[in-house]
Amino acid sequence: xxxxxxxxxxxxxxxxxxxxxxxxxxxxxxxxxxxxxxxxxxxxxxxxxxxxxxxxxxxxxxxxxxxxxxxxxxxxxxxxxxxxxxxxxxxxxxxxxxxxxxxxxxxxxxxxxxxxxxxxxxxxxxxxxxxxxxxxxxxxxxxxxxxxxxxxxxxxxxxxxxxxxxxxxxxxxxxxxxxxxxxxxxxxxxxxxxxxxxxxxxxxxxxxxxxxxxxxxxxxxxxxxxxxxxxxxxxxxxxxxxxxxxxxxxxxxxxxxxxxxxxxxxxxxxxxxxxxxxxxxxxxxxxxxxxxxxxxxxxxxxxxxxxxxxxxxxxxxxxxxxxxxxxxxxxxxxxxxxxxxxxxxxxxxxxxxxxxxxxxxxxxxxxxxxxxxxxxxxxxxxxxxxxxxxxxxxxxxxx
Amino acid sequence: xxxxxxxxxxxxxxxxxxxxxxxxxxxxxxxxxxxxxxxxxxxxxxxxxxxxxxxxxxxxxxxxxxxxxxxxxxxxxxxxxxxxxxxxxxxxxxxxxxxxxxxxxxxxxxxxxxxxxxxxxxxxxxxxxxxxxxxxxxxxxxxxxxxxxxxxxxxxxxxxxxxxxxxxxxxxxxxxxxxxxxxxxxxxxxxxxxxxxxxxxxxxxxxxxxxxxxxxxxxxxxxxxxxxxxxxxxxxxxxxxxxxxxxxxxxxxxxxxxxxxxxxxxxxxxxxxxxxxxxxxxxxxxxxxxxxxxxxxxxxxxxxxxxxxxxxxxxxxxxxxxxxxxxxxxxxxxxxxxxxxxxxxxxxxxxxxxxxxxxxxxxxxxxxxxxxxxxxxxxxxxxxxxxxxxxxxxxxxxx
Numbered sequence: 001x002x003x004x005x006x007x008x009x010x011x012x013x014x015x016x017x018x019x020x021x022x023x024x025x026x027x028x029x030x031x032x033x034x035x036x037x038x039x040x041x042x043x044x045x046x047x048x049x050x051x052x053x054x055x056x057x058x059x060x061x062x063x064x065x066x067x068x069x070x071x072x073x074x075x076x077x078x079x080x081x082x083x084x085x086x087x088x089x090x091x092x093x094x095x096x097x098x099x100x101x102x103x104x105x106x107x108x109x110x111x112x113x114x115x116x117x118x119x120x121x122x123x124x125x126x127x128x129x130x131x132x133x134x135x136x137x138x139x140x141x142x143x144x145x146x147x148x149x150x151x152x153x154x155x156x157x158x159x160x161x162x163x164x165x166x167x168x169x170x171x172x173x174x175x176x177x178x179x180x181x182x183x184x185x186x187x188x189x190x191x192x193x194x195x196x197x198x199x200x201x202x203x204x205x206x207x208x209x210x211x212x213x214x215x216x217x218x219x220x221x222x223x224x225x226x227x228x229x230x231x232x233x234x235x236x237x238x239x240x241x242x243x244x245x246x247x248x249x250x251x252x253x254x255x256x257x258x259x260x261x262x263x264x265x266x267x268x269x270x271x272x273x274x275x276x277x278x279x280x281x282x283x284x285x286x287x288x289x290x291x292x293x294x295x296x297x298x299x300x301x302x303x304x305x306x307x308x309x310x311x312x313x314x315x316x317x318x319x320x321x322x323x324x325x326x327x328x329x330x331x332x333x334x335x336x337x338x339x340x341x342x343x344x345x346x347x348x349x350x351x352x353x354x355x356x357x358x359x360x361x362x363x364x365x366x367x368x369x370x371x372x373x374x375x376x377x378x379x380x381x382x383x384x385x386x387x388x389x390x391x392x393x394x395x396x397x398x399x
Numbered sequence: 400x401x402x403x404x405x406x407x408x409x410x411x412x413x414x415x416x417x418x419x420x421x422x423x424x425x426x427x428x429x430x431x432x433x434x435x436x437x438x439x440x441x442x443x444x445x446x447x448x449x450x451x452x453x454x455x456x457x458x459x460x461x462x463x464x465x466x467x468x469x470x471x472x473x474x475x476x477x478x479x480x481x482x483x484x485x486x487x488x489x490x491x492x493x494x495x496x497x498x499x500x501x502x503x504x505x506x507x508x509x510x511x512x513x514x515x516x517x518x519x520x521x522x523x524x525x526x527x528x529x530x531x532x533x534x535x536x537x538x539x540x541x542x543x544x545x546x547x548x549x550x551x552x553x554x555x556x557x558x559x560x561x562x563x564x565x566x567x568x569x570x571x572x573x574x575x576x577x578x579x580x581x582x583x584x585x586x587x588x589x590x591x592x593x594x595x596x597x598x599x600x601x602x603x604x605x606x607x608x609x610x611x612x613x614x615x616x617x618x619x620x621x622x623x624x625x626x627x628x629x630x631x632x633x634x635x636x637x638x639x640x641x642x643x644x645x646x647x648x649x650x651x652x653x654x655x656x657x658x659x660x661x662x663x664x665x666x667x668x669x670x671x672x673x674x675x676x677x678x679x680x681x682x683x684x685x686x687x688x689x690x691x692x693x694x695x696x697x698x699x700x701x702x703x704x705x706x707x708x709x710x711x712x713x714x715x716x717x718x719x720x721x722x723x724x725x726x727x728x729x730x731x732x733x734x735x736x737x738x739x740x741x742x743x744x745x746x747x748x749x750x751x752x753x754x755x756x757x758x759x760x761x762x763x764x765x766x767x768x769x770x771x772x773x774x775x776x777x778x779x780x781x782x783x784x785x786x787x788x789x790x791x792x793x794x795x796x797x798x
Contacts, residue, residue, distance in 0.1 A: 063786075
């Protein structure tokens with residue numbers, strides 16, 4: 001189907017906005033009650049829904065709880081099962097490290113090793129991010145012939161390392177044994193292609209150990225999730241789009257870049273996103289706007305705060321509509337009900353408004369209202385192609 | 400997807416009930432009328448539906464009328480097209496014969512052969528089951544070197560034979576020509592792997608012919624549907640479940656055992672099932688409860704009696720809910736409308752109640768009401784995975 005879509009794609013001047021409230025799908029606080037979205041006062045979203053085609057979408061599939069990366073891949077029109085994104089890549093793109101094809105990234109945890117070399121604390125007492133940054137600076141001293149080594153802090157004791165050089169591969173097993181009281185595992189190739197990277201990793205770990213020897217409590221490193229960039233065909237290549245991402249969090253800029261989007265830097269909040277939109281409007285035709293805090297508040301278990309975040313997006317919506325996009329999709333990448341304090345598999349409400357839609361009379365943008373919308377419950381991977389076709393970006397199939 | 404689900408599966412203490420009214424889906428007696436389920440007084444099911452996510456499911460696919468075995472496989476989360484269950488296996492599991500991997504089962508019909516050896520009656524005058532049992536006893540005298548032969552009566556002129564031994568295979572063609580006036584076909588291997596079984600079958604048929612020579616009218620045997628146990632990964636293996644079946648009919652215990660369920664023996668009716676449930680509650684986390692007679696009455700064409708059977712299950716429901724399952728699915732394995740007197744392809748109503756559901760306001764558990772439920776019409780194979788994810792038995796996919 002991907003090849004067919006690519007063959008059908010055609011350039012058009014029409015502009016599509018994809019507005020994502022991360023983790024917007026929710027659950028009632030008590031049985032029979034309303035979800036966060038149903039509770040929120042959303043006059044602008046409701047007015048838009050009344051002109052729209054609505055439904056619920058499953059980002060990956062029935063019963064599958066999406067991580068953020070696969071949830072977004074689905075919204076960008078990809079099958080997340082076809083393009084698994086490794087932990088190392090998520091970490092690297094998350095801190096906006098510009099990975100290139102052939103680079104190998106891995107998650108790095110600073111850990112505490114006892115005098116015998118066994119792991120006494122896998123998280124080095126959860127050192128603060130600032131300390132993590134200082135340790136990453138120290139690791140700049142690592143030198144491996146023919147390999148460029150980059151280490152970047154992520155959060156707390158977590159960092160990411162990227163190896164760049166010839167003949168590298170992600171076919172290397174974790175060195176993190178995931179338990180304490182034992183030594184870190186030796187890096188082992190899981191395939192002959194991984195031999196060189198295993199050797200590089202061994203060298204890296206040994207040098208890191210020496211550099212960190214006098215540090216307390218973080219005197220060692222554990223590595224997991226070795227990953228290369230997935231070979232994802234870009235949105236330009238597939239659909240001739242000129243896509244741009246307006247996201248605050250690095251993770252989402254990273255995922256957007258993986259599919260070929262330009263990602264605007266230094267956007268602090270919705271206000272900054274609203275101001276940036278006109279500056280990129282003429283030069284692009286696909287606008288991914290991402291709001292993180294609906295998910296964050298859901299993860300915190302804070303129903304009321306999640307409601308407020310949805311209301312903030314509702315207040316922001318007119319500034320997007322003021323640009324007069326030809327078509328706008330409003331949805332989430334997965335559900336993060338406050339009562340669950342986690343991502344869940346529940347289908348996510350969506351609306352498609354603008355060019356060529358059959359409005360279905362949905363009066364309120366919410367889970368139960370959208371379930372009765374025109375589309376019912378469909379795969380999240382279909383939203384983009386519906387938008388493309390409604391805006392003349394997919395030609396007729398067959399004579 | 401199966402491998403993905405297996406990787407995501409995780410043990411949780413939550414308990415899931417799958418309550419199946421066999422063949423519950425129905426049709427109106429006259430155009431514009433109500434189905435059996437819509438006619439039935441079901442206050443308990445209706446109250447549960449009001450707290451539930453509802454929909455219709457297609458066990459196998461659009462327009463496909465499910466047999467009992469594939470219909471249940473779908474409810475257990477399997478693709479019935481991926482795991483065909485041969486006629487011989489259905490017959491053997493149907494009489495609770497404990498088949499093992501490598502065993503080959505075949506349906507056996509007692510038939511009448513004329514003096515020249517041609518088939519004069521493929522069903523031996525539909526001899527009663529009792530007589531069939533006596534003939535099966537006589538066939539115990541069959542002796543084949545290296546092969547353990549078991550023959551069990553099924554119903555009327557129908558029996559099942561199971562061969563156990565080394566090097567057997569189900570790649571053998573039927574000996575039943577399906578017409579009268581010709582001799583039974585010689586057992587022929589459809590692949591070199593079936594040679595030994597074809598030889599064993601030839602030997603069995605010849606000995607049976609001698610043993611039955613003086614019998615009237617059943618003096619010969621016809622065999623069809625040679626089948627080995629399908630290699631179905633168990634629910635334990637896939638989802639780390641501890642499943643148990645509470646079914647009255649042997650067929651359903653058999654199908655349940657095929658997917659790794661423990662099956663409780665000697666349950667005479669719903670009362671016995673209700674009493675047995677607390678005895679297995681602590682030791683299991685997945686409970687398949689099966690009621691056969693909704694289907695039987697549908698097959699009989701008895702609309703009113705099917706309504707009564709549904710009402711019996713409604714009265715039984717509170718005893719299940721008293722166990723406080725974390726989640727309950729109520730549905731059927733296919734439709735058996737009384738007006739059709741047979742299984743049909745019509746989608747089957749379902750409700751999912753309990754942990755993490757978004758109740759959709761369905762007021763009556765019935766076909767048309769469920770069609771307007773939150774899920775619309777989906778594949779029956781999705782119900783289990785939705786239940787697993789809502790009860791925390793499937794982890795998040797991707798970072």
